Amino acid sequence: MDKNISFTLKIWRQKSPKAKGAFAIYEMKDIPGDTSFLEMLDILNEDLVNKGEEPVVFDHDCREGICGMCSLYINGHPHGPEGAVTTCQLFMRKFKDGETITVEPWRSAGFPVIKDLIVDRTSYDKIIQAGGYVSVNTGAPEDANTCRISKEVADEAMDSASCIGCGACVAACKNGSAMLFVSAKVSQLAVLPQGKVEAARRAKAMLSKMDELGFGNCTNTRACEAECPKSISIINIARLNREYIKAKLKD
Amino acid sequence: MWLSNSSIGRKVVMSVTGLALVLFLTFHMSMNLVALFSADAYDMICEFLGANWYALVATVGLAALTVIHIVYAIWLTLLNRKARGTERYAVQGKAEEVSWASQNMLVLGSIVVLGIALHLFNFWYNMQYAEIAELTNVTVAGTAVGPTEGAKLIELTFASPVYTVLYLVWLTALWFHLTHGFWSALHTLGWNNKLWLKRWQVVGNAYTTLVILGFAVVVIVFFLKSL
Numbered sequence: 001m002d003k004n005i006s007f008t009l010k011i012w013r014q015k016s017p018k019a020k021g022a023f024a025i026y027e028m029k030d031i032p033g034d035t036s037f038l039e040m041l042d043i044l045n046e047d048l049v050n051k052g053e054e055p056v057v058f059d060h061d062c063r064e065g066i067c068g069m070c071s072l073y074i075n076g077h078p079h080g081p082e083g084a085v086t087t088c089q090l091f092m093r094k095f096k097d098g099e100t101i102t103v104e105p106w107r108s109a110g111f112p113v114i115k116d117l118i119v120d121r122t123s124y125d126k127i128i129q130a131g132g133y134v135s136v137n138t139g140a141p142e143d144a145n146t147c148r149i150s151k152e153v154a155d156e157a158m159d160s161a162s163c164i165g166c167g168a169c170v171a172a173c174k175n176g177s178a179m180l181f182v183s184a185k186v187s188q189l190a191v192l193p194q195g196k197v198e199a200a201r202r203a204k205a206m207l208s209k210m211d212e213l214g215f216g217n218c219t220n221t222r223a224c225e226a227e228c229p230k231s232i233s234i235i236n237i238a239r240l241n242r243e244y245i246k247a248k249l250k251d
Numbered sequence: 252m253w254l255s256n257s258s259i260g261r262k263v264v265m266s267v268t269g270l271a272l273v274l275f276l277t278f279h280m281s282m283n284l285v286a287l288f289s290a291d292a293y294d295m296i297c298e299f300l301g302a303n304w305y306a307l308v309a310t311v312g313l314a315a316l317t318v319i320h321i322v323y324a325i326w327l328t329l330l331n332r333k334a335r336g337t338e339r340y341a342v343q344g345k346a347e348e349v350s351w352a353s354q355n356m357l358v359l360g361s362i363v364v365l366g367i368a369l370h371l372f373n374f375w376y377n378m379q380y381a382e383i384a385e386l387t388n389v390t391v392a393g394t395a396v397g398p399t400e401g402a403k404l405i406e407l408t409f410a411s412p413v414y415t416v417l418y419l420v421w422l423t424a425l426w427f428h429l430t431h432g433f434w435s436a437l438h439t440l441g442w443n444n445k446l447w448l449k450r451w452q453v454v455g456n457a458y459t460t461l462v463i464l465g466f467a468v469v470v471i472v473f474f475l476k477s478l
Contacts (some may be wrong), residue, residue, distance in 0.1 A: 010341075021338075023341065037470040073340060075344060075347075076340065077340040077346075081344065100275055102341055102342045104340055104341060107336055107338045107339065107340055108334065109334050110334065110335060150275060173334065173335075175331035176330070176335040177258070207257060207259060208257060211256075211257055211258050214334055215258075215333040215334055216330060216333075217258040217261055217331055218262065219327070219331070219356065220310050220434075220438050221350075221433075222346075222348050222353065223346060223348075223349045226346030226347070226349055227346060228331050233445070233449075234438070235445050237438070238438050238443035238444065239446075240259075240441075241259055241438070241440065242440075245263060245440065246441075246454075
């Protein structure tokens with residue numbers, strides 16, 4: 001059994017996108033160590049609702065680390081100080097008794113705050129819509145193994161595909177660049193035969209969408225890779241660069 | 252034009268100009284080393300380059316590379332600051348994998364630019380410029396020096412402990428700048444994968460260290476000789 005801890009929460013509260021936000025302080029008492037970070041916020045919110053106060057607004061959905069809905073910049077790290085987990089999989093046992101925990105929304109021009117800790121991440125959907133798919137007639141299911149893919153390539157595609165599009169890379173980047181996300185989405189298809197056909201068009205369309213939406217220029221600081229809850233590698237960025245440069249040289 | 256209106260294009264310009272400048276540094280360093288062995292041989296190189304037409308063409312090319320690299324650096328930084336937004340985090344954590352140099356390339360670059368300004372004043376102004384202006388002699392530290400007497404100029408400059416220290420600070424900043432710049436340039440050009448990421452970092456660090464040591468050793472040796 002984990003022991004209970006008490007701590008101070010410093011949470012960003014902001015009424016609306018245009019309103020001026022500020023930190024609010026909440027004292028949390030006797031929270032069990034096996035409470036997840038989001039459950040801990042649920043406890044806080046229940047308390048706030050019972051007191052007739054406005055609850056803290058935050059994004060969440062599956063709570064098992066695969067949907068990419070939860071966010072939160074906790075104590076200076078997207079998804080908290082622990083590596084390779086999402087906020088919903090972060091447990092209070094990782095924090096110390098008496099600690100002050102600062103919770104902020106993603107801060108980037110590409111992700112404007114909607115309310116409190118929720119930011120608008122529809123720009124990621126727009127990037128996917130620009131070309132993050134394969135245009136094939138699905139038809140009847142194909143025979144298995146008619147299109148053979150080596151284990152190495154399949155693994156690489158799978159690693160890139162594990163990106164859940166949560167936006168931690170942008171939140172961590174001092175340049176507000178979405179390159180890790182875009183490169184993972186380009187790579188997961190570009191390495192496979194089904195995706196290769198449209199690789200050039202896809203790289204160009206998704207990158208120009210990313211630039212258009214006001215994300216920054218990547219300077220390879222590797223902050224994104226370090227903070228990514230799915231450990232997406234910056235090797236994807238090199239691949240996107242390669243695909244894009246090749247496509248532009250061909251034009 | 253994709254080299255100016257796409258993020259990858261702009262970075263390609265930074266990479267290519269940066270790598271070209273690294274190449275220039277390599278040649279410059281190799282020629283400097285000659286001064287350690289023979290003053291006459293070094294002066295011969297100075298005469299061979301000097302203000303001859305090919306040296307002038309190369310100088311203009313080099314200046315263009317430098318200016319493009321700097322203009323793009325400032326432009327990219329402004330764009331990136333805008334993309335970062337106006338609100339800053341109250342608490343900013345650090346990740347081990349993120350090198351200090353990678354986060355401070357503009358600051359390091361600015362120190363390098365100041366160093367270049369000093370260097371142009373110390374050497375270029377007294378050598379190539381003096382030759383263009385058809386001066387037969389310039390006076391450095393109370394001594395008359397001809398425009399192709401490079402070895403003597405090095406001797407006079409690094410007799411000053413102030414210049415010695417300033418040059419070493421400049422070289423240190425350049426070392427930090429290149430430890431990130433070298434592999435990052437190749438990464439931007441797409442020439443990287445899981446295996447080569449580590450290799451390029453090792454190669455970059457080793458190469459940078461050799462080049463910077465090559466420059467530093469000349470400064471230090473001439474300073475020690477002057478004592």
